[in-house]
Amino acid sequence: MVSAEKQRELIRRFRAIVGEDGILTQPEDLAVYECDGYVIEKKTPDVVLFPTERDQIVAIVQACRELEVPYIPRGAGTSLAGGCLPVGGGVVIALTRMRKILEVNLRNRYAIVEPGCVNVHLTQHLAGSGFHYAPDPSSQGACTLGGNVATNSGGPHTLKYGVTVNHVLGLEVVLPNGSVVELGGVAEDAPGYDLTGLFVGSEGTFGICTKVMVRLTRDPAACRTMLGVFENVQDATHCISGIISAGIVPAALEMMDQGIVEALEAAFQFGFPLDAGAVLLIEVDGLEAAVDSEAQHIIEICNARGAREMRWAETAAERQLLWKCRKQAFGAIGRLSSSFCTQDGVVPRTKLPEILNFISECEKRHQLRIVNVFHAGDGNIHPILLFDERDETQIQHVLAASHEILQKCLDLGGSVTGEHGIGVEKLDFMPRLFSETDLAIMSDIRKVFNPDGLCSPNKMLPTAGACGMEEIPRDHPGRRAAL
Amino acid sequence: MVNCYNMTSTSQPIRPTSSAELQKQIRENYVGSRRPIHIRGGGTGASAGYLQDDPSAIVLTTTGLSRVIDYPKDDMTITIEAGLTIAELTGTLVRHRQQLPIDVPVPEQATIGGVVAANISGSRRFGYGTMRDYLIGIIAVDVQGQQFSAGGRVVKNVAGYDLCKLMIGSLGTLAVISQVTLKLKPVSESTGILWATFETLDDIDVVLETLLLSSARPVALDVLNARAAQTIVTGAELKQLPTEQPVLAITVDGLSAEVDWQLESLRKELAVFMPTVCLPIVNDDQRQKLQSAITQFSQQQSAVLALKANLPPSATLDWMAYADEEGLALLSHAGNGIVKGRFPVEPTEYSRAIEILGRLRAKARQYRGNVVVDTCPHTWRQKLPMFGDPEPSWSLMRKIKQQLDPDDLLNRGMFNEFRLPALRNSDGVTS
Ligand SMILES: Cc1cc2nc3c(=O)[nH]c(=O)nc-3n(C[C@H](O)[C@H](O)[C@H](O)COP(=O)(O)OP(=O)(O)OC[C@H]3O[C@@H](n4cnc5c(N)ncnc54)[C@H](O)[C@@H]3O)c2cc1C
Numbered sequence: 001m002v003s004a005e006k007q008r009e010l011i012r013r014f015r016a017i018v019g020e021d022g023i024l025t026q027p028e029d030l031a032v033y034e035c036d037g038y039v040i041e042k043k044t045p046d047v048v049l050f051p052t053e054r055d056q057i058v059a060i061v062q063a064c065r066e067l068e069v070p071y072i073p074r075g076a077g078t079s080l081a082g083g084c085l086p087v088g089g090g091v092v093i094a095l096t097r098m099r100k101i102l103e104v105n106l107r108n109r110y111a112i113v114e115p116g117c118v119n120v121h122l123t124q125h126l127a128g129s130g131f132h133y134a135p136d137p138s139s140q141g142a143c144t145l146g147g148n149v150a151t152n153s154g155g156p157h158t159l160k161y162g163v164t165v166n167h168v169l170g171l172e173v174v175l176p177n178g179s180v181v182e183l184g185g186v187a188e189d190a191p192g193y194d195l196t197g198l199f200v201g202s203e204g205t206f207g208i209c210t211k212v213m214v215r216l217t218r219d220p221a222a223c224r225t226m227l228g229v230f231e232n233v234q235d236a237t238h239c240i241s242g243i244i245s246a247g248i249v250p251a252a253l254e255m256m257d258q259g260i261v262e263a264l265e266a267a268f269q270f271g272f273p274l275d276a277g278a279v280l281l282i283e284v285d286g287l288e289a290a291v292d293s294e295a296q297h298i299i300e301i302c303n304a305r306g307a308r309e310m311r312w313a314e315t316a317a318e319r320q321l322l323w324k325c326r327k328q329a330f331g332a333i334g335r336l337s338s339s340f341c342t343q344d345g346v347v348p349r350t351k352l353p354e355i356l357n358f359i360s361e362c363e364k365r366h367q368l369r370i371v372n373v374f375h376a377g378d379g380n381i382h383p384i385l386l387f388d389e390r391d392e393t394q395i396q397h398v399l400a401a402s403h404e405i406l407q408k409c410l411d412l413g414g415s416v417t418g419e420h421g422i423g424v425e426k427l428d429f430m431p432r433l434f435s436e437t438d439l440a441i442m443s444d445i446r447k448v449f450n451p452d453g454l455c456s457p458n459k460m461l462p463t464a465g466a467c468g469m470e471e472i473p474r475d476h477p478g479r480r481a482a483l
Numbered sequence: 484m485v486n487c488y489n490m491t492s493t494s495q496p497i498r499p500t501s502s503a504e505l506q507k508q509i510r511e512n513y514v515g516s517r518r519p520i521h522i523r524g525g526g527t528g529a530s531a532g533y534l535q536d537d538p539s540a541i542v543l544t545t546t547g548l549s550r551v552i553d554y555p556k557d558d559m560t561i562t563i564e565a566g567l568t569i570a571e572l573t574g575t576l577v578r579h580r581q582q583l584p585i586d587v588p589v590p591e592q593a594t595i596g597g598v599v600a601a602n603i604s605g606s607r608r609f610g611y612g613t614m615r616d617y618l619i620g621i622i623a624v625d626v627q628g629q630q631f632s633a634g635g636r637v638v639k640n641v642a643g644y645d646l647c648k649l650m651i652g653s654l655g656t657l658a659v660i661s662q663v664t665l666k667l668k669p670v671s672e673s674t675g676i677l678w679a680t681f682e683t684l685d686d687i688d689v690v691l692e693t694l695l696l697s698s699a700r701p702v703a704l705d706v707l708n709a710r711a712a713q714t715i716v717t718g719a720e721l722k723q724l725p726t727e728q729p730v731l732a733i734t735v736d737g738l739s740a741e742v743d744w745q746l747e748s749l750r751k752e753l754a755v756f757m758p759t760v761c762l763p764i765v766n767d768d769q770r771q772k773l774q775s776a777i778t779q780f781s782q783q784q785s786a787v788l789a790l791k792a793n794l795p796p797s798a799t800l801d802w803m804a805y806a807d808e809e810g811l812a813l814l815s816h817a818g819n820g821i822v823k824g825r826f827p828v829e830p831t832e833y834s835r836a837i838e839i840l841g842r843l844r845a846k847a848r849q850y851r852g853n854v855v856v857d858t859c860p861h862t863w864r865q866k867l868p869m870f871g872d873p874e875p876s877w878s879l880m881r882k883i884k885q886q887l888d889p890d891d892l893l894n895r896g897m898f899n900e901f902r903l904p905a906l907r908n909s910d911g912v913t914s
Contacts, residue, residue, distance in 0.1 A: 107692060108795040108820075130696050152641045163639065165648070166616050181875045187852045188819050189602075189793040191870040192880045192898065193657075197615055197648025201641050218700065245557035247580055247669035287700060290741040346637045348558040378639040379558075418639040426642070433642050437629045442644045444886040448879060460643070 002046050002069055002089060010067060010091070014049055017059045022097070024048040033092050036077040036084035038425055040341070040395075045072075045086040050097045054174065054210040057093065061208070062178040064091055064454055072456045073208045075116060075147030078139045080342050081423025083151060083203050087458040093208060095146050101125055102211070109216045110169055110186050115146025115209050122214075131216040134161035137419070138327045145212045152201030154419040156252040156326065159377040160285075161217060163419070165200040172211035173199065176455040186213055198445070203421050204456040206449035220285035223251060224295040225313040225322055228302045232277035233257055233360070233372070237352040239280065239305035240376045243298055244349050250298065251285040253377030254326055260373045260384075263332040264325045272325075276308065280376065281326055329373040330384075336371065337386035343402050344420040345409035349379040358408045359383050366397040380418035381409070407432075422460050430462050439463070496523070500547035502564075502622070502630065502661050509659065510628025512541060512892075519895045520626075522655040524597025525568060527589040527782070537895065545596050548661055551575060553636070560619065560636060562664040565596025581667045584611035586774070588782035596660040602652035605778045606734060609818035610702025611668065618647045620664030623657075626888045636664045649883070655894040657887045671736035675746050675765045676773060679758040680728040684708065684807065687731045688800040690756050691817055694733075697752055699745035703734035703816070705777060708803060710812035710827065718776035721769055725760045731817075732777070780814045781823040781857070788836055788859050790843065794820040794852035805846050809839050820852070833863050844871055870898070 002010065014023050024030060025047055034042040046069075051057050064071045070090035077084050086092055098114040101122060105111070106129060113122060119140040122133050136155035137143055143153070149171065154163040161167075170184030184196035199206050230236040236255055243253065256264070257278045265272045272279065280302070284294045299310050313319035325332075333340050347355045356372065359381075363370040374382040383405055387394040406416045406429060416422075416429045430439060443463055450456075499505035512518055519540040526544075545566035552562040556579045563572060569583075569590035576582050586605025587593050593603070599621075604613040620634035623646075633646030650660060681687050687706055694704065707715060712726035731753075735745040746763045753761055764770050781789065790811075794802055799817045806813055806824055815822040824843075830836045836859070844854045853871040884891070884898070 105795075105797075106695065107797045109695075152645070154639055158639075162612070162616055165645065166612065175879075179875070181879065183876050185851065187793045187795050187850075189791075189821060190874070191793075191853060191855050192874075192877060193653055193883060194602075194615060194648045194651055195876055195879060197645060197651070200648075201645050221698065221700070241557060244559060247559075249669065287698075287737070287741050287744065289744040290738050293738060293740075346639050348555060348560070348637055350555065350557045375639070379637055380639045413635075414637045415635050415640040415642050417642050418637075419641055421641055422643070430643065433635075434633075435631065437625075437631045438633065438643070441625065441631045441646070441887070442633075445644055445646070445649070445883065448882040448886055 006067060006069070007046055010047060010063070010069060013063045014047060014060065017056050017063070018049050018051055022050040022052065033074070033077070033084075033086070033094070036074075036079040036082060038080050038082040038085070038423065041082055041085055041424060043086050043089065045092040046089045048092045048094055050094050052097045054172070054180065057174045057208055057210060058178055058180060060091070060093060061174055061176060065176070065178060065452065068454065070454045070457050073146065073150070073204045075144030075150070076118070076139075076142045078143045079147065079151060079423060080344065080420040081417065081425040083421055083423040083459065085424050087424060095144065095208075098210070099144070104129075105186075106131055106216070108186060110213055111216055112186075112211055112213050113145050115144060115149070115212060117145045119143050119145060119148060126216065130219055132219055133214055134158070134167055134217045135164045138330065140327070145214070146209050149200050149209050149212055150202065150204045151419065151421045154375065154378070154380065156254050156375060159253055159375065160249050160251045165197055167215045167217070168196055168200055168212060169215050170213040171196055171199055171209050173207045173209050175207040176450045176452065180210070184213070201421075203423065203460045205446055205459050207455060220251070222288040222291045223283055223285035223319075224291050225281070225283045225319045226295060226298065227311040227313075227322065228280040228282060228307045229273050229276045229309040229311070230278045230280070230306060231308055233356050234353055235306035236278035236280055237356050237376070239302050239307065240352055241350045242301045242305050243282075244377065246297070246301055248294060248297060250282050250377060252281065252283040253375075254281040255279070255372065255374055255376040256281065256326070256329065257372040259336065259369065259371030260329055260332070263335045263371075264329060266335050267328070267332040268321065268325050270321055270325055273309070281322060326373070333371070333384060333386070337369070337388070339387050339389040341385045341387070341398050341402060343381070343383045343385065343405060344417050345381050345406050345414060346418040347379045347381065347409050347412045347414035349377070351412040351414070352376065352379060352381075355381060355405075355408060355412060359405055362401045362404055366401045368394070368397050368401055370401070375418070378418065379414065424458060427458075427460075427462050496542035496544045498544045498547040502548070502624075505548065505659065505661055506624050506628045506630055508543070508628075509624055509626065513627045517890060517892060519892050520659075522600075522659055522894055524566065524594035524600070525589070525592035527592045527597065540895070543659065545594060545659070545661075552662060556581065559667045560638065560664060561667060562620070562636060562662065563595060564662050565599075565660045566594050569593045569595065569598060576667060577670065580670045582670045583617060583665055584668050585614060585617065586778040588779050595663055599651055599660055599663060600653060600655045604821075606703035606705050606774070606816055608816055608821070609704050610700070610736075614651045615648055617665050617667075618651060618663055619666050621647045621650055621660060622662035623650060624659045624661055626658070626890070626892050630661070631658070634664065638666050654897045656884060656897050657893065659893070671738075673739040673742040674734065674736040674770060675742045675763055676770055677733045677735075677746055677749050677753070677761065677763050678724055679731045679733070679753050679761040680725050681731065681756070681758050682728055684729045684800045684804045686756065687729055690731060690753060691796075691800070693752065698748045699735055699752075701733045701745075701749075701818070702736050703732070704818035705732040705734075706730065706800060706803065706815045706817040707732065708807045708811075708813040711780060711814045714812055715773070715776045715780055715814070718779055719769075719772040721773060724762065728759055731758075734774070777814065781825075787828070787831060788826045789857040790824045790840070790854050791857050792822040792824065792843070792847050792852060792854045794822065794847060794850050796820040798850035798852060802846055802850065802852070806843055809843065823857075833866070836863065837867065840867070848872070864896075
C-alpha cells in the first residue's frame with residue numbers, strides 16, 4: 001500500500017494522463033480488481049487505470065518509475081493462477097479499452113491487434129475469410145490477446161495447431177524503462193535472438209504488450225467431430241494413449257468425466273449419456289479426402305480400447321453445440337458446487353491413466369469431490385476441486401489435494417502448469433521444477449527487461465523482482481498455507 | 484553451425500563425452516585462462532561463419548555428446564544430446580514412423596545442437612513451422628560451466644521463462660547446448676511435388692496469391708529462379724525437369740489418396756495461369772532427391788557470398804525479381820517470405836559486394852524486410868554489416884548477451900554488430 005501523500009500525487013498525475021474517465025480510485029470500484037479467476041488470494045490495488053493508447057501507457061509506466069510504485073498489466077482477469085494479483089498494491093493497468101483490430105492482411109497471413117482485443121472477437125472478425133487465429137482457450141469469449149500472449153495460452157485445438165507462441169509473429173512492448181520496442185515483426189526470422197518467443201509466457205513481468213502481430217491459419221477444409229463414450233475413466237485414458245501412439249494427431253482430443261457430463265447435461269440437454277464414466281470429444285480435420293479415413297482409424301482404436309459407443313456430430317449445429325458444451329464446462333460447474341478450484345498440470349500422455357487414478361485416490365483421501373475436463377491429447381489435466389468456501393477444513397483439503405496432484409505430475413515427468421501459468425499460485429513449485437542455476441538465469445533475464453522489478457512484482461519467480469528487492473509479503477498467501 | 488575453416492586455433496579441440504565433462508572443461512577455462520570458446524557441432528557451416536580467427540580460442544566439439552537419452556515413442560517426444568547428427572536422429576525416428584519435420588542440409592554431419600543454435604529451416608517450414616515449434620526442453624551449460632535447463636519433457640508447459648526460444652538461433656553466443664527434448668510428428672504416408680515453370684517471377688506471384696485459398700494444403704511453397712533451378716536439378720540428377728524459367732515447386736503430403744487428390748487439384752488450379760510446364764513428381768526416389776537438392780541449395784560451399792532475405796510473403800517475388808537482375812541464384816520459401824540467395828561466381832571484390840548488398844537491403848527495407856549475410860569470404864567479415872540495420876530491440880539482445888556471457892567468450896564475433904557496443908558498456912564507456 002502506498003502512502004496517502006504518494007497516492008494523491010499518483011492520482012493527480014494519472015488523471016492528467018488518462019482523464020477522469022480512465023481512472024478508478026474508490027474502494028468499491030477497486031474491489032473488482034482485487035483478484036482474477038484465482039479467488040483464493042486477494043489484494044486491493046491503489047488505483048486502476050484504463051489507458052486507450054500506447055503513449056498513455058508509456059506515461060503511466062514513467063510515472064510509476066519516478067514514484068517507485070509497482071504496477072501490473074491486466075486483460076480480462078480470467079487468469080487462474082493469480083497472474084493479475086496486485087501483490088503489494090500499486091497500480092493495475094487494465095487494457096480492456098485497447099481492443100481494436102488494427103490490421104488484417106490475408107495475403108501475408110497476419111493480423112495486428114491491440115492487447116485488449118478479446119480472442120473470440122478476432123475469430124468472429126475473420127469468419128468467412130478462409131483464415132482463423134488458431135489458439136482457442138476455453139475462456140476465449142472473455143480473455144484478451146494480451147493476456148493470451150502473457151500466459152502463452154492453449155486451448156482444445158492447440159493439440160494440432162500449437163499454443164499461442166506458435167502463432168505470434170511479433171509484439172510491440174512498453175518496457176519497464178518507459179521505452180517502446182518492437183520484437184519480431186510481420187516478416188518471419190528477424191535477425192538476432194527470438195525475443196518474441198521469450199516474451200510470450202512471461203506473465204507480465206517483462207513489460208506491457210501494446211500490439212500483437214499474430215499468424216493466421218487456413219481454415220480446415222473438413223472436419224469430423226466424434227464423441228466416444230466409455231464405461232470408466234481408465235478405459236478413456238488408455239484410449240487417448242492409443243490414439244497418440246498410433247501416430248494420429250487429431251485437431252482436438254478432450255476428456256470429460258461423469259461429473260462434468262452431468263453438469264453439462266443439466267445445463268444444455270445435449271443428450272450426453274449420464275451413466276458413462278467418461279466421454280472423449282475427438283475432432284479430426286483436414287481435407288475431405290482424408291478426414292473420413294482418419295476418423296475411421298480413431299473409431300477402430302476407441303472400439304478396441306473399450307468404447308461403449310461412438311457418436312458423430314451429424315450437422316454443423318450439433319458440432320457447435322458439442323464445442324459450446326466443452327467450452328462452457330467451467331460455467332456449468334456452478335450447478336455442482338458454489339466454489340471450485342481448477343488445477344492445471346501436465347503429464348506425458350502415456351501417463352494419463354496413472355494420474356487420473358491418483359486424482360481419484362486423492363478425492364477419496366481428502367473426502368472431496370473432484371471432476372475432470374481437460375485437454376487430454378496434450379496430457380494437460382484440469383482436475384476441478386469442488387468445495388464450500390465457508391468450510392475452512394474443506395479449503396485446507398482442497399489445497400492439500402491440489403498440491404499432491406501437482407507433485408504427482410512432477411513425479412511422472414510432467415509440469416505443474418500447461419497453460420494457466422505460475423502466477424502467484426505456483427511460485428513455491430518453481431524450486432522443485434528448476435535448479436538454483438536455472439532460476440538465477442531466469443532472474444538475470446528478467447533483470448534485462450525489468451531491472452527495478454516494479455512491473456508485476458512477485459510473479460513467476462520465487463525471488464521478488466530485482467536485486468536487493470525484498471519479497472513483498474502477501475496478505476493471504478493462499479496456496480502457500482498448504483505447502 | 485559454424486564453418487570449420489574459419490576456426491583456427493593453436494590447441495587441439497576439446498571433445499567432452501559427458502555433460503559432467505563439458506561442465507568441468509568450461510568451468511576450468513572460466514576460472515583459469517578465460518579463453519574464448521568456439522563451439523562446433525558437425526562443422527557443416529550451414530549458417531553464418533562469423534567467427535573470427537582467434538589463435539587463443541578453444542574449439543569445443545559437441546560430437547562426443549551423441550546419446551539418445553530417452554525416447555518414449557508413444558508420447559511422441561525424444562530427449563537427445565546435442566551432438567547427435569540429424570541423420571542418426573532421423574534413423575531412430577523413422578523406425579517408428581516419426582519425424583522432426585525440419586529440412587536440414589548435410590544431415591550426416593549437422594548436429595541437433597547446431598540446428599537449434601542456427602535455427603535451420605527449409606521448405607517444409609510452410610506446413611510444419613520451425614525449430615521453435617518443436618523444441619520443448621533444453622539443457623545448456625553457461626560460460627561459467629554451470630548447467631541450466633528450461634522447459635521439460637512434456638509437450639505443453641508454461642512453467643518459467645521460455646529459454647528454449649532464446650537459445651534457438653542464438654548461434655552459440657549464450658551457452659553451450661548439451662541436451663534437447665523435441666516434440667515429434669508422424670511421418671506421412673505419401674509426399675508429392677508439383678514442378679511448374681512460368682515465364683516470369685511476376686507470373687508466379689499471381690499464382691501464389693490465388694493459392695492462398697487453394698483447395699489443397701501445401702506443406703511447402705518454393706520458388707526458384709532459373710539459376711537456382713539449374714543447380715538444384717543438377718544436384719538431384721533429374722535432367723528431365725525443365726529449368727530455363729522460374730519454377731514454382733509445391734509440396735503436399737498426407738495419405739496417398741490425399742496426395743493424389745491435392746496434386747490433381749493444384750494442377751487444375753495452376754492451369755488457369757498457363758504454366759509452361761507442370762509436372763507432378765510422385766516417384767519416391769526422384770521426389771526425395773529433389774527435396775534433398777532443394778534443402779542442400781543453401782549449403783553450397785562454393786558460394787562467395789550467400790544471403791538470406793526475410794520479407795512479408797507478398798513482397799517475396801518482387802524482391803526476387805530485383806535480386807535476379809543482380810545475378811543471384813535464388814530459392815525462396817515463398818509462403819514464409821524467406822529467400823536464400825547465392826552468387827555463383829561474382830562478386831569477388833568487397834567494394835562490389837557491399838554495393839550490391841546495399842541495394843538488396845534497401846529494396847527489402849521498402850517492405851519492412853531485411854537481408855542477412857550467411858556466408859562471405861573470411862576477410863570481409865569484420866567490415867561487412869552482416870545483420871542489416873540496427874533495431875531498437877538489439878539493445879535488449881546486447882544486455883542479454885552481457886548478462887549471460889559478460890566477457891564475450893562464447894562464439895565471439897558471431898553477432899558482431901550487437902556485440903561491440905555491449906562490450907564497451909561493460910568497460911564503462913558509453914556506446
Ligand atoms: C473458464 C475459463 C477457462 C479457461 N480456459 C483456458 C484454456 O483453455 N487455455 C488456457 O490457456 N487458459 C485458459 N484459462 C485461463 C485464462 O483465460 C488465460 O490464461 C488467458 O490467457 C488470460 O487472459 P486475460 O485477458 O484474462 O488475462 P488476465 O487474466 O487479465 O492476465 C493474465 C496475465 O497476463 C498479464 N497480462 C495481461 N495483459 C497483458 C499485456 N497486455 N501485456 C503484458 N502482460 C499482460 C497479467 O499481468 C497476468 O499476469 C481459462 C480461464 C477460465 C476462467
